[in-house]
Amino acid sequence: MSDSGKVLLIDGMSFLFRAFYASAWGGGYRQTSTGVYTNAVHGFTKMMLDYADLVKPTHLIVGWDVASRESLVRSQWYDGYKSNRQAPPEELIPQFDLVKEVTEAFSVPNLGCPGFEGDDVLGTLSTSLSADGHQVVIATGDYDSLQLVSDLVSVKILKNGGKHEHYNPASLLTMRGISPEQVVDVKALMGDASDCIPGCPGIGEKTATKLITEHGDLDRLYGNLESCTAKMRSKLEDHRDQVYLSQKLATIIRDVPLEFSLEAAAWEFDRDMVRSKFEELEFGRSLATRVG
Structure with missing residues (x-):
């Protein structure tokens, strides 16, 4: 491995939707005193910190879907692609922008590209970064990402209860019988x-x-x-x-036209800026204590 470190790539939509539904099953949505919904953002932030603690990356990037279904490249290939997708719950919609404010407070880049999906963003990043000798860990809920596994790229598939399955080439063969x-x-x-x-x-x-x-x-x-x-x-x-x-x-697309700087993705952040954002969103002490 290059001494340039270890990069954690997070599937933003996987984390955000999982966080929303994990906290919403009882019907109670976390809100600020002014009525801003924050349950998904709070859960996302906890998960991001959990995986950062687990992986101990030198760099961290979040990849996002940024297109409507109709504008996806794959929808041009096949009309029916993702045609069963429902609109997200109204309590979640404003949190799409809010979560990016939180990641930006951590100085974590949010990357996406019109027409492409988060998988394609992670596929492009992992292919490019591993080619340069970086070790890459992808955290996602999508088994499609297993096609990205290599000697330098491992995938953690999110499971319920904060657990995950870890895949490298050997464990993929052992657990699923394929390369x-x-x-x-x-x-x-x-x-x-x-x-x-x-x-x-x-x-x-x-x-x-x-x-x-x-x-x-x-x-x-x-x-x-x-x-x-x-x-x-x-x-x-x-x-x-x-x-x-x-x-x-x-097939995950691995040549999405992305502009990114690995230096800008260093997992280092201004604790005062993060604490200020946490206070604004009324996250409480449990998360605040985790950022020092």
């Missing part, structure tokens, strides 16, 4: 209902994993269909175009 390069091809076959990625009807995760591990990748599977049962061959042939479209939709 980082096979993550997209498994998704191409099984699809993803949450993102409206169609996949191949009738093929679930177990079968998709079996097919890809047996053949190596999607191209070799399609080049060797005669080895499949007649029923499986028929499914795969009938939905070939849909499967390859799903592969394209599931």
